[in-house]
Amino acid sequence: MNPLPFRRLTINGKFLTARPTGVHRVADQLIRQIVLNQGLLDGVFATSPAIVAPRSAPDGTQGVHVERYGRLRGQLWEQMDLPRAARSDLLLNLCNLGPVALGSAITMIHDAQVFITPQSYSFAFRTWYKTILPLIGQRHRRILTVSHFSAEQLTRAGVADAERISVIHNGVDHVLAYPRVPEIIERLSLARRRFVVALSSTQAHKNIKVLLDAFSSPELGDTKLVLFGGHDRDDFERLSYNVPANVVFAGPVTDGELRSLLEAALCVAFPSTTEGFGLPPLEGMALGCPAIVAPCGALPEVAGQGALYAAADNPREWIEAIRSLAASPPFWLERSAVGVAQAANFTWRKAGTDLCNVIRLVAEDR
Structure with a gap:
């Protein structure tokens, strides 16, 4: 019998030391699925999977042992300490980056945004990503991404050849487990079905300006736009955006507060x-909140027929889509049901099964 090619599956735990982001939450959910799907990896590795992280990392996540290693931090730790710790292993990187020096790796690159909209990022950030992503794509055994759109864009940017990229869609059913915190509705003085929820971001590609322009119209004067996230009114006004009076900045919200906002909203934009x-938008759809999205990027692939669409550069279309939901309760109920059905196609169980199948394929390819 041939010896197993790798001692174990080692998971890059640098993300444990950083502020939580959406990418980190995806990593957390996928690690949970690796634990639940251990049977799919039977006989592939000599020992159980482990997370290798810097010494400052907190305790374990999702029942996986955290092994602290090295003396460095951040990107230096990832590029210098981590390869030594995982030199006998198959390394899984779930948060866009990984050590270039270690070729026996699978890396999830979530998108190609630094190539598509570099103006959304600082010079240092986009320079680093544009340099390292093609090196990772050339060196690592397999690249993962979260949509067919992202796979096409990564190929177009020269990060990796199409045949070396596997698509693993995110799940969305995590949102159904969040405990509701309905107090946020009263705290923000909101009326049920009289407000629209959107992400507060000044990044160019998030395109919040089209919503600000739409809500400047008297036609939406009786509807509030609730922006959740880290950017506030001053951040937008510093960019010379006109922020109308019916915009509410909720600030950072908890998972439970977000669920309560989405369940009470007219729609998510x-x-x-x-x-x-x-x-x-998929989280909103899963909770029965209709979604209005721009027909751009991976949004048509993910939202399918479950969402309404409005042009990214046309405030009038956003006004009309929002008013169509407000004017007809039967239409709102129809769009709610269609959205729930579409969101049900995206589960973490399926994502975990797809991931474990890729891990096994790579590990057994000698």
Whole structure:
């Protein structure tokens, strides 16, 4: 019998030391699925999977042992310490980056945004990503991404050849487990079905300006736009955006608060000009909140017929789509049901099965 090619599956745990982001939440969900799907990896590795992380990392996640290693931090740790710790292993990187020096790796690159809309990122960030992503694509055994759109864009950007990229769609059913926190509705003085939820971001590709322009119209004067996230009114006004009076800045919200906002909202609006996946509108759809999205990036792939569409550069279309939901309760109920059905296609169980199948394929390819 041939010896197993790898001692174990090692998971890059650098993300444990950083502020939580959407990418990190995806990693957390996929690690949970690796634990639940251990049977799919039977006989592939000599020992159980482990997370290798910097010494400052907190305790384990999702029942996987955390092994602290090295003395460095951040990107230096990832590029110098981690390859030594995982030199006998198959390394899984779930948060866009991984060590270039270690070829026995599978890396999830969520999108190609630094190539598509570089103006959304700082010079240092986009320079680093544009340099390292093609090196990862050339060196690592397999590249994962979260949509067919992202796969096409990564290929076009020269990150990796199409045949070396596997698509694993995100799940969305995590949102159904969030405990409701309905107090946020009263705290923000909101009326049920009289407000629209959107992500507060000044990044160019998030395109929040088209919503601000739409809500400047008297036709939406009796409807509020609730923006959740880290950017506030001052951030938008510093960019010379006109922020109308019916815009409410909720600030960062908890998972439970977001669920309560989405369940009480008229709709969720997502006008991005490009997205690698587009989780917020799908989260809304899963909770019965109709979604209006721009027909851009991966949004048509993910939202399908479950969402309404409005042009990314046309405030009038956003006004009309929002008013159509407000004017007809039967139409709202129809769009709610269609959205729920579409969101049900995206589960973490399926994502985990797809991931474990890729891991096994790579590990057994000698």
